[in-house]
Amino acid sequence: MYYTEYETEPREKRMKRKWKGVKDVLAAAEAGSGEFRERLGALGACARDFKDWDDYAKIPPLRKKDLIEWQREHGIGWFLNGRPGELRRIYQSPGPIYDPEGREPDYWAWSEGFFAAGFRPGDLAQMTFSYHMTPAGLMLEEPLRDIGCAVIPAGPGNTEKQIEFLTELPVNAFIGMASYLKVIGEKAVALGLDPLADFHLEKAYVAAEPLPESLRREVQEMFGITVRQGYGTADVGCIAYECRELGGMHLSNYRHVEICDPATGLPVPDGEVGEVVVTPFFTDYPLVRLATGDLSSMDLSHCACGRTARKLTGWKGRADDTTKVKGQFIYPGQAATVFSRYPAISGWQIRVKHVSGRDVLVVVAETAQPFDTESFEADFQATMKLRPVVETCVPGTLPENAPRLVDERTFD
Ligand SMILES: [Zn+2]
Structure with missing residues (x-):
């Protein structure tokens, strides 16, 4: 039993259909998105120059941290192919980042x-x-x-x-x-x-x-x-999903998904671990090659459920200096705004741990004098949507240039 005929179509047919989706996104992005026009300008290219998947893979990915920064700098309208009032909804998720939702049915494709x-x-x-x-x-x-x-x-x-x-x-x-x-x-x-x-x-x-x-x-x-x-994100909705057979997640029929080298943005050979780069077929908020920061790899084997879409093997960590805890991304830059309100804290590090089956966010704060940890925890929670456990230590405990965020979790 399948929801649509797309789920069982031969790969060649699917990739043809997806190419049409990507071409529509490119045209909409060139027409409406200031961000994409800037990317094209840097390449000295126009949307028509991209004639196949190999060409497409050479477009530098849009990084999530740039999306956050540029939304703040230029406003959401800079990214939209239309007016904000022509959308269905606009959400805000931590970053902070605005997530526009268009009016097409099953927009998020879940x-x-x-x-x-x-x-x-x-x-x-x-x-x-x-x-x-x-x-x-x-x-x-x-x-x-x-x-x-x-x-x-x-x-x-x-x-x-x-x-x-x-x-x-x-x-x-x-x-x-x-x-x-x-x-x-x-x-x-x-x-x-x-x-x-x-x-x-x-x-x-x-x-x-x-x-x-x-x-x-x-x-x-x-x-x-x-x-x-x-598996999905607040920006693009569904990227992949499990079937009854398990063993990975089938790629969405409504997004083009690539596994790329986080440094170059170019696709890695099939089966290798890399960053998940997604192009949803949105034309009102065109996101060309959005780099999610998530690491995964592609499984090319046939699935017994009969769906022909390739599978993602699962989450293999984060490509950049952010991680996900209880569904929320932790951005050290956002956390820094909380720490800046507590001058007694001279150094800090956020550690994500997995303790008896639960994720725990530990804030290690270097301080020479006591401070109100309870109000700090509330303050941190108000900004980051997660309540931390604060551990204090004397200044100099953390090594010099220690990373702001350390994910100590291991996953089986
Ligand atoms: Zn399956």
Whole structure:
């Protein structure tokens, strides 16, 4: 069972269709995006000069940190092929970065992923991604309604309320972070409930954080469900998604996805690890070769599910100095604005750790005098959307030129 005929089309046909998508993006970007015209100008090229995939791969990728900086410098209109009022929505995600949403149906292209994960008409789904400012909640709700599911817009947090919905209503599908579903299960047990008997869940669609197989197994067994993940970003929506066979994530039929050398932006040989570079087929907000900063590789083997799209092998880390914790990117530059308000802190480092199944954000602060760590934690959380654990040490503890951000997590 497939959602559209695109999922099983021969590669040659798919690449032809994708080339048409990319050509439309190039034309729209040249016509409307000041950013892309500047990139073309630096190459001394125009959109018509790119005649095949090899040509296309020579366009330098658009880096996320540049997107953030240039949005601030030039305004969102500089990137748009049309007026902001002609969009459907504009979100803001941490960076801060604006994420425009156009008016085409299934704009973020998650429908095929949900369908591949077993979502069907008549499912009752509980959405625990945020509907506030960031696109996650709405981005993932609309495809569910397209498929014919009903959605409970629960949003994140308020775990006891989540448990109330999950036990009082016949909710058979969960959407959110796997780590949060685990929190819900643990809380339910603490309240004297049995996640296998007292919940009606059959499946979960998870995203926004790396999914270790140990966590998938744990949550599947806890609730007796099937867990499938999607991979995407707030800028481009769905990039790839799992099918029932697992073993990687099929590439979206609505984006051109390349694995590139983070230094040169050129595609690496098939199978090698590199940075995921995506071109969504958006014409109102053309993003030509957006470098996600995520590392992955391409699996060319045939999938038993019958889908012919190649698979991404999964998340292999970050290509630059940012990482993702609990669905949020940590940008050291953004964190620096918080530290600058605490003159007692002379040096700092952010460490991401994985402690007993949970991601923990540790802020190491060098200080010669005590400071109000509690208000610092609240301040940090207000800006970065994550509450840190503060560890203080005497000045000189951190090595000179120590990186601002260290990801100490390992994934199986
Ligand atoms: Zn498959």
